Amino acid sequence: MRSRAARTGHLPDAVTGWLARGVIVFLYVPIVVVVVLSFNDSDLTYKWAGFSTRWYGVLAQDTDLLAALRVSAEAGVISATLATLGGLFAAMGMARLGPRGRALFSGSLFLPLVIPEIVLGVALLSVFGTLRASLGMTSLVLGHLVVTLPYAALIVIGAHRALDPSLDEAAADLGCGAWQRLRLITLPLLKHALLASWLLCFTISFGNIVMSTFTGGVGTTTLPLRVYSLLKTGLTPEINALGTLLVLFTFVIILGAGLRQMRRVLVDDRT
Amino acid sequence: MTVTAAPPAPATASPTAPASRSRLRHHGATLALLAPAGITVVALVLVPLALVVRNSFAAPDAYGGVQGGFTLANYRELIDPVYLKVFGYSLGMAALNTVVCLVLGYVVSYWLAGRPPQRQGILLLLIIVPFWTDFLVRTFAWINLLSPGGPVNALTDAVGLTDGPAQWIPSQGASFIGLVYAFLPTAIFPVYATLRGVDPSLGEAARDLGCGWWRVHTKVLLPLVRPGLLAAALLTFIPTLGVFVIPVLLGGGKNQLVGNLIVTLYTEFRNQPMGAAASVVLLALMILSVAVLGTAARRLRGKTS
Numbered sequence: 001m002r003s004r005a006a007r008t009g010h011l012p013d014a015v016t017g018w019l020a021r022g023v024i025v026f027l028y029v030p031i032v033v034v035v036v037l038s039f040n041d042s043d044l045t046y047k048w049a050g051f052s053t054r055w056y057g058v059l060a061q062d063t064d065l066l067a068a069l070r071v072s073a074e075a076g077v078i079s080a081t082l083a084t085l086g087g088l089f090a091a092m093g094m095a096r097l098g099p100r101g102r103a104l105f106s107g108s109l110f111l112p113l114v115i116p117e118i119v120l121g122v123a124l125l126s127v128f129g130t131l132r133a134s135l136g137m138t139s140l141v142l143g144h145l146v147v148t149l150p151y152a153a154l155i156v157i158g159a160h161r162a163l164d165p166s167l168d169e170a171a172a173d174l175g176c177g178a179w180q181r182l183r184l185i186t187l188p189l190l191k192h193a194l195l196a197s198w199l200l201c202f203t204i205s206f207g208n209i210v211m212s213t214f215t216g217g218v219g220t221t222t223l224p225l226r227v228y229s230l231l232k233t234g235l236t237p238e239i240n241a242l243g244t245l246l247v248l249f250t251f252v253i254i255l256g257a258g259l260r261q262m263r264r265v266l267v268d269d270r271t
Numbered sequence: 272m273t274v275t276a277a278p279p280a281p282a283t284a285s286p287t288a289p290a291s292r293s294r295l296r297h298h299g300a301t302l303a304l305l306a307p308a309g310i311t312v313v314a315l316v317l318v319p320l321a322l323v324v325r326n327s328f329a330a331p332d333a334y335g336g337v338q339g340g341f342t343l344a345n346y347r348e349l350i351d352p353v354y355l356k357v358f359g360y361s362l363g364m365a366a367l368n369t370v371v372c373l374v375l376g377y378v379v380s381y382w383l384a385g386r387p388p389q390r391q392g393i394l395l396l397l398i399i400v401p402f403w404t405d406f407l408v409r410t411f412a413w414i415n416l417l418s419p420g421g422p423v424n425a426l427t428d429a430v431g432l433t434d435g436p437a438q439w440i441p442s443q444g445a446s447f448i449g450l451v452y453a454f455l456p457t458a459i460f461p462v463y464a465t466l467r468g469v470d471p472s473l474g475e476a477a478r479d480l481g482c483g484w485w486r487v488h489t490k491v492l493l494p495l496v497r498p499g500l501l502a503a504a505l506l507t508f509i510p511t512l513g514v515f516v517i518p519v520l521l522g523g524g525k526n527q528l529v530g531n532l533i534v535t536l537y538t539e540f541r542n543q544p545m546g547a548a549a550s551v552v553l554l555a556l557m558i559l560s561v562a563v564l565g566t567a568a569r570r571l572r573g574k575t576s
Contacts, residue, residue: 126322
């Protein structure tokens with residue numbers, strides 16, 4: 001009915017249709033402007049003064065930003081790995097639970113998704129304060145683990161539930177041990193989900209700013225925290241250049257994670 | 272990502288559920304598998320949350336740390352017009368942001384669901400890209416756009432709406448645009464996911480029976496996508512309350528959200544017990560809003576059916 005209404009040119013449908021197209025344009029204009037202005041040969045971001053790639057050169061020389069980039073990459077790799085492994089184990093464990101236990105466990109697993117991240121950050125900081133633990137890479141990674149684990153669980157548990165249990169049973173009947181079944185059946189079948197989980201967790205950790213504000217230490221300023229403090233004094237073309245690279249990075253991650261996985265997580269699981 | 276916050280429904284009769292005898296045997300292995308995630312949730316989420324609640328009743332020491340004892344002073348201090356204004360402003364902003372995101376989210380989802388299936392995939396990708404783009408990039412993008420003499424200003428100058436550099440940033444309006452921009456993709460996914468599952472012939476039938484455009488939506492489609500709208504509302508409302516980057520960068524830090532208040536209390540005032548109290552209030556607001564939305568949804572359902 002929707003397409004037919006559009007064909008017959010029903011006025012309200014036409015109006016909302018154009019509004020929808022407008023929204024998609026609205027989503028892209030800011031991103032496109034960042035990319036375009038990153039090539040601006042001017043010290044001001046918004047006054048166009050010809051094409052130049054010099055800001056990328058400036059960016060490559062910025063040791064502070066590069067150090068922050070390294071911290072973020074390190075935290076991203078560690079927390080994405082831990083979260084994905086935790087998600088995998090949880091998925092396998094949950095398959096062995098009864099319906100009640102499964103509901104309870106998944107409920108607590110997804111709890112962090114409905115609690116404001118800032119409260120989760122404050123909470124972790126309180127624990128580190130009480131333990132008199134100094135803030136650094138460990139606290140940063142633990143914070144990112146809290147934020148990423150629900151997403152890893154969402155992806156991996158969903159994929160694990162879609163597996164045909166008879167494969168595992170058949171392997172067990174044929175004398176495969178638990179380790180063999182994991183290596184030969186479960187892992188190969190889940191590899192796309194695990195990759196998607198890892199990439200998405202890495203992205204979440206890499207871009208995280210709220211949790212890092214509380215769990216990052218003096219020597220572990222992440223890239224977003226560094227950029228945020230730079231932005232407080234003003235936007236520079238150099239930051240636009242960095243933003244462009246991050247947009248590029250988003251494309252790579254989305255293509256790497258596989259669109260199908262992405263769609264499954266964002267819209268298909270619900271239906 | 273938070274779009275699918277709803278936990279997967281437990282399968283009622285899973286064929287994988289082992290018989291109770293072997294389940295006992297597998298008990299140890301099951302616990303070992305659940306331990307990493309379980310311990311993470313307990314040690315890094317539940318215990319810390321309990322500690323925040325405890326700290327919110329503690330007295331601060333000379334350095335703003337937690338001294339212990341039991342007092343309501345932190346909460347009493349929060350009942351100050353300055354802080355109440357922050358809470359009121361946050362609730363208003365979050366509500367407004369949620370309404371705008373839901374309306375636009377529904378409009379986009381309805382349009383999207385009416386496209387041919389292959390086009391839907393491509394269009395969905397178009398929404399996924401900004402959704403995954405770095406939060407800070409999406410925020411500072413608006414500094415580019417709204418700067419005096421920037422692209423938007425050049426456009427309004429050309430059309431004759433403005434004459435010369437306009438001071439749009441920092442402002443409450445810029446801050447609000449930043450919030451809508453940040454949460455709009457999040458709101459689209461759950462609405463689209465439910466709308467896609469609605470049989471298009473329902474709307475068609477309503478139209479054939481003489482329902483006008485407005486009534487097809489309000490009487491037939493909207494009630495059916497209510498779960499998606501509800502999910503979208505939660506995923507927009509709750510995080511908006513905790514945002515602190517957007518009001519600082521786009522709003523100039525003048526009109527603060529609860530998130531700004533908490534960060535300020537922790538990092539600038541270094542008053543941990545009071546920061547904890549503000550966090551508990553935010554948590555309570557969140558629980559309250561979930562309850563209100565849930566009740567509203569139930570009441571609506573009673574009315575329409």
